Amino acid sequence: MNHQHPKTRNIIIGVLILFSVVATAIVFIPETTGNYTYDIYKFSSYDELQSYLDRTQSNTYPYGYAMEDTVSGMQRDGAFAEKAGTNEAGSDSVSYSETNVQVAGVDEPDIVKSDGTYLYNIADSSIHIVKAYPPSEASHLSTINFDEHISPIGLFINEDTLIVFGNSYLSFYEENDETYDYDLYYYPGTPGASILIYDISDRSNPTIQDELLIEGSYFDARMIEDMIYVVIVEYTYQLYDYSNGNETFRIPEIRINNESSEIPIDSISYVDIPDTMESMTHVIAFDINDKEFVQQSFLLGASQTMYVSSQAIYLVSAHYDYTPGIFGMRITQDEITTIIHKIAIKDGTVEYTAQAEVPGTLLNQFSMDEHNGYFRIATTIGSFWSEEDQSSNNIYILDGDLSQIAAIEDIAPGEQIYAARFLGDMAYLVTFKKIDPFFTIDLSDPYNPEILGKLKIPGYSDYLHPYDEFNIIGIGKDTVEASEDEMEWRELDFSWYQGVKLAIFNVSDVSNPEEMAKEVIGDRGTSSQALYDHKAFLFDREKELLVIPIDLYEIDEEIKEQQGNYTGSKYGEFTFQGVYVFRVTLEDGFELQGRISHLSEQDMMKSGFYPDYQSTIVRSLYIEDTLYTISQSKIGMHSLYDLEEIALISLE
Numbered sequence: 001m002n003h004q005h006p007k008t009r010n011i012i013i014g015v016l017i018l019f020s021v022v023a024t025a026i027v028f029i030p031e032t033t034g035n036y037t038y039d040i041y042k043f044s045s046y047d048e049l050q051s052y053l054d055r056t057q058s059n060t061y062p063y064g065y066a067m068e069d070t071v072s073g074m075q076r077d078g079a080f081a082e083k084a085g086t087n088e089a090g091s092d093s094v095s096y097s098e099t100n101v102q103v104a105g106v107d108e109p110d111i112v113k114s115d116g117t118y119l120y121n122i123a124d125s126s127i128h129i130v131k132a133y134p135p136s137e138a139s140h141l142s143t144i145n146f147d148e149h150i151s152p153i154g155l156f157i158n159e160d161t162l163i164v165f166g167n168s169y170l171s172f173y174e175e176n177d178e179t180y181d182y183d184l185y186y187y188p189g190t191p192g193a194s195i196l197i198y199d200i201s202d203r204s205n206p207t208i209q210d211e212l213l214i215e216g217s218y219f220d221a222r223m224i225e226d227m228i229y230v231v232i233v234e235y236t237y238q239l240y241d242y243s244n245g246n247e248t249f250r251i252p253e254i255r256i257n258n259e260s261s262e263i264p265i266d267s268i269s270y271v272d273i274p275d276t277m278e279s280m281t282h283v284i285a286f287d288i289n290d291k292e293f294v295q296q297s298f299l300l301g302a303s304q305t306m307y308v309s310s311q312a313i314y315l316v317s318a319h320y321d322y323t324p325g326i327f328g329m330r331i332t333q334d335e336i337t338t339i340i341h342k343i344a345i346k347d348g349t350v351e352y353t354a355q356a357e358v359p360g361t362l363l364n365q366f367s368m369d370e371h372n373g374y375f376r377i378a379t380t381i382g383s384f385w386s387e388e389d390q391s392s393n394n395i396y397i398l399d400g401d402l403s404q405i406a407a408i409e410d411i412a413p414g415e416q417i418y419a420a421r422f423l424g425d426m427a428y429l430v431t432f433k434k435i436d437p438f439f440t441i442d443l444s445d446p447y448n449p450e451i452l453g454k455l456k457i458p459g460y461s462d463y464l465h466p467y468d469e470f471n472i473i474g475i476g477k478d479t480v481e482a483s484e485d486e487m488e489w490r491e492l493d494f495s496w497y498q499g500v501k502l503a504i505f506n507v508s509d510v511s512n513p514e515e516m517a518k519e520v521i522g523d524r525g526t527s528s529q530a531l532y533d534h535k536a537f538l539f540d541r542e543k544e545l546l547v548i549p550i551d552l553y554e555i556d557e558e559i560k561e562q563q564g565n566y567t568g569s570k571y572g573e574f575t576f577q578g579v580y581v582f583r584v585t586l587e588d589g590f591e592l593q594g595r596i597s598h599l600s601e602q603d604m605m606k607s608g609f610y611p612d613y614q615s616t617i618v619r620s621l622y623i624e625d626t627l628y629t630i631s632q633s634k635i636g637m638h639s640l641y642d643l644e645e646i647a648l649i650s651l652e
Contacts, residue, residue, distance in 0.1 A: 037272045040298075040352045043265050050249040052270060052299075053236055094133065096623040100465075100537050102365060106308055107223040109154030109165055110535045112619045112630050118203055119621075120162060121651070122152050123632045127164065128651050129203050133623040135637045135646045141204045150194055156223045161288050162198040162206060163228060165218050167191060192255075193218040193232040195284065197291065210291050213255040214263075214282055222308045226289055229313060229345055232282040233303055239280075252280070256293060263297060270299035271355060273339065278302055281315060285348045296350040300341050307368035312353070313343040314368055314375065318361050336361055338379055342402055356402035360394055362417075366464075366534075369422030373400050374446045378429060380416040391416045393431055397446045406447050412437055418476065421464035426510070428472060432460035433495075438474075440510045452510040459501045462531040465539060470508040471516070471586060473539065475530055475548065476501050478520045480568040496568035499526040500550065502582075502590050517589025521580060523572035525553030529618055538620045539584070543640070546584045547620040547627065550595075551611060552576035577611035579620050579629055581643060594643040598631045614652075 043049045096116040101108045111122040118141075119130045127144040131137055144164075146152060152166040169191060195212040216234030223229075234252065241248040251262045268280075279302050285294040303315040319337045338361055342354040360379030362368065367378045375398045382391035393411040398404050412431035419430040425444035431437050438461070440453040461474030479495040499522035506516045529536040530548045538547040553572030578597030582590045598615040599607070606612070614633040621628050622640060629636040637646040 038355060040269050040271050042269050046249075046251050046262075046265055049265065049268060053239065053249075094624050096133075097538060097540065097621040100534050100539070102307070102534070103309055105224060105310055107156060108535070109156055109221050109223075110619070111154065112621065113155055113157045114621055114623060114628075115157050115159075116623055119628065119630070119635060120155060120157055121630055121635065122155065123651050125151055127152060127155065127162075129200065129206065130635055130649060131203070132628060132635075132637070133626065135626050138637060138647045138649060140649055140651065142206060144198070144206055152196075153218055154221065156221070156228065158223065158226065158288050160199060160201040162200045163223075163288065164194075164196040164198070165221055165230065166194045166196070167218050168194045168213060191215070191217055191234075191238065193230075193282075195228075195230060197288070211255075211257055212284065212293060214284065214295070215252045215254075216280070216282055219281075219303065220306045222313075224310060224345075226287050227345075227348055228284075228286055228288060229308070229350075230284040231303070231306060231313070231315070232284065234280045234282065236278055236280055236299075252297070254295060263295065267295055268297045268299075269352060271341070271352070273301070273355060283313065283343060283350045285345065285350050287348055292348070294348055294350055296352075298341070298343075298352060301339060303341075305362060305365055305368075307365045307370075308345075309370040311344065311346065312370065313345055314370070315341045315343070316362060316368070316377075319357065336381075338362055338377070340375075340377065340398075340402060342375075354400075354402040356398055356404065358394075358396045358404070363420060366422075367417065367420045369427075371422065371424065371443075372446075374398065374405075375400075375402060376422050376427065376443060378417055378420045378427070390414055393417050393429065395427060395429075395441060395443075395449060397443065397449060406449055408441065408449050408451060411439065411451070419461045419464050419474065421466075421472070423466055426507070428464055428505075428507070430461045430464065430474070430476070438505055438513055438515075440507055440513050442510065453507075453513045455505070455513045455515065457503075457515050458495075459498075459503075461501075461503065463534055463537065465534075465537060467504060467539075467541060467584075467586075470506060472505045472507060473546070473584070474501075474503040474505060475528065475537065476503075477531075496524065498524050498568070499553075500528050500531070500548075502546075502548075504584075504586070504589060506586075516586065519582070519590035519592075521550055522552045523555040523570075524568070525551075525571040525574075527551045536619060538622070540622070541584075543622070544583050544585055545622070545640070546582040546590070547579050548582075549617050549620070550576065550578065550580050551616075574607060574611065577615070578617050581627070596627075596629050596636060596638055596643065598629065598634045598636060 094116050096114055099108055099110045113120045117133050119132045121128045125146060129142045131139045131141055149169045150166055152164050154165045156163040192213045193216050197210040198206045199209050200206045214232055216232040219231040219233045221230040239250050239252060241250050253260050254263050280297055281300050281303055282297045286292060301317045304317050307314045316338050319339050337357050337359055340356045344351045344353045358379060360381040362379050369376045378395050380391055380393050390413060392413045394409045396404055397406040415431040415433040417429060418432045421428045427441040427443055429439040438455040439451055442452050443449045459476060459478040461476035463475050465473045467473050478498040478501040480498055481495050499520050502519040503515050504517045505513055507513050528548050528550050536549055552575050554575045555570060555572040577599055578595055580595055581593045583593050584590055598617055603612050603615055615631050617629045617631045619630040625640045627638045627640050633652050635649045639646060
């Protein structure tokens with residue numbers, strides 16, 4: 001008989017357990033390698049679609065989710081938000097601000113729009129139409145209310161047509177369906193994205209013309225002249241009905257003006273790439289004049305960010321390589337890549353044309369751009385919080401077929417991108433860990449890009465906006481370096497975020513960019529919606545106007561003196577919410593003209609650490625010399641000359 005030493009037996013058992021764990025992990029490795037064609041294919045039948053989903057989902061590890069956290073040129077390319085047009089006030093043209101967009105001529109949906117006479121505002125799940133100009137005739141004209149299951153998210157205005165996008169949670173099932181009650185109980189209906197088109201020729205009585213409902217969730221949209229392009233993302237698990245204890249595949253549906261139909265199988269495609277197929281992307285295109293809906297659906301993986309030029313939609317998603325570990329699956333930051341899908345759009349056509357993959361992940365839509373037929377993208381690899389996977393940053397340039405032709409890699413090791421802006425032949429990057437390096441990058445020769453200059457200053461920018469061809473406005477946060485005790489205690493070299501920082505960067509000498517002016521608002525805790533939503537940023541160079549919403553938090557000066565170097569980690573107390581109105585010039589920088597708030601003294605007395613949501617100003621715009629401020633409950637009108645209040649319209 002063969003006897004084993006107890007210690008040896010324990011070692012063998014341990015090895016067997018370890019092998020079992022590793023083997024188990026290997027079984028669940030997603031299929032990220034293999035023979036992939038990277039071509040696009042159409043399904044020939046719904047059975048083939050189901051078989052494909054069954055196969056791809058059974059071997060994948062869910063990781064992604066759809067989210068949208070996104071100018072082709074400077075002023076010479078028309079990338080500014082002012083528009084002169086004719087309104088109903090008379091035959092003379094008036095100037096008014098439009099939505100701040102990334103690409104000139106490619107409008108983006110927002111919660112507030114103006115046509116120079118009226119304002120259209122989403123507030124508390126309703127749309128309010130207000131006669132805004134002239135301010136002496138200002139009045140609330142009408143309200144569009146929606147079913148409690150529909151939530152409006154964004155809108156477009158095109159002359160006498162209002163286009164509304166939102167999500168609906170009404171079930172696609174009929175009430176007499178035996179599974180209806182079960183599904184409604186366990187799941188609040190099949191999620192659907194709504195496109196609602198209204199005739200607003202009579203602003204006092206808007207009437208609905210067309211309604212489209214498609215399974216999935218609204219992702220984003222663009223308007224190019226009279227063409228509307230809408231992207232909807234549907235999780236593929238929603239195509240399976242688990243009622244009555246059985247798994248049944250459901251064919252995705254689309255409903256136009258209450259007539260439901262299955263999405264045609266010849267409009268559903270998949271791209272043979274190493275990515276999980278946990279979502280289906282629906283692209284809807286239509287001309288607002290003839291309302292002919294064109295729909296194409298693609299299995300692309302989990303779309304996360306979208307950039308749209310006048311010629312194409314670019315959808316990107318992070319792709320993770322999972323590797324087996326002793327305790328299960330493991331991801332390393334430097335193995336994360338970004339998959340790019342290009343969908344050509346022209347005159348209402350929707351055609352998948354190319355895809356590519358680049359290392360790292362991107363920040364938002366401003367990390368992408370198309371210029372002169374080339375696509376540029378900025379990414380970050382790794383994490384600056386990790387010693388093992390130290391971060392670095394990159395710019396990749398791809399041709400029209402998304403083949404990489406050039407790159408600049410390993411920019412600012414140990415930091416990550418906080419802001420990016422591509423402007424014509426130039427790119428500007430802001431990276432951050434303790435200070436803000438502002439990079440100027442020449443892309444005029446797409447095959448030989450090069451970094452020309454770098455500026456290191458305290459703080460960082462979250463958003464960059466062109467002032468003119470040679471100057472850039474940045475909005476972000478000021479920072480102070482942590483004390484030596486704080487860094488030793490945390491075993492980390494870092495800085496504390498402080499108040500909101502505005503800066504003007506002069507790039508006339510691209511090799512030596514300089515900070516010409518700066519303004520810091522408030523203390524730690526102070527924030528602005530413009531830090532993460534460019535549509536909240538109102539700028540007009542001719543009017544020398546900059547308006548941004550501010551949630552202000554301040555620390556008493558006496559406390560600052562008492563705490564000295566340790567003040568950086570202390571949050572201020574809430575003292576104001578509203579907009580800061582600046583006069584901006586290259587000569588004088590940022591000059592505060594005044595502040596406007598929708599909060600009354602009683603509101604301030606009742607507020608705690610956060611301002612009242614209903615009275616929080618989230619947008620501002622102008623028509624001629626009147627500044628309009630918009631919150632959920634009010635629209636304020638003030639003179640741009642002295643900021644005196646002209647009118648205040650209640651939306652409640």
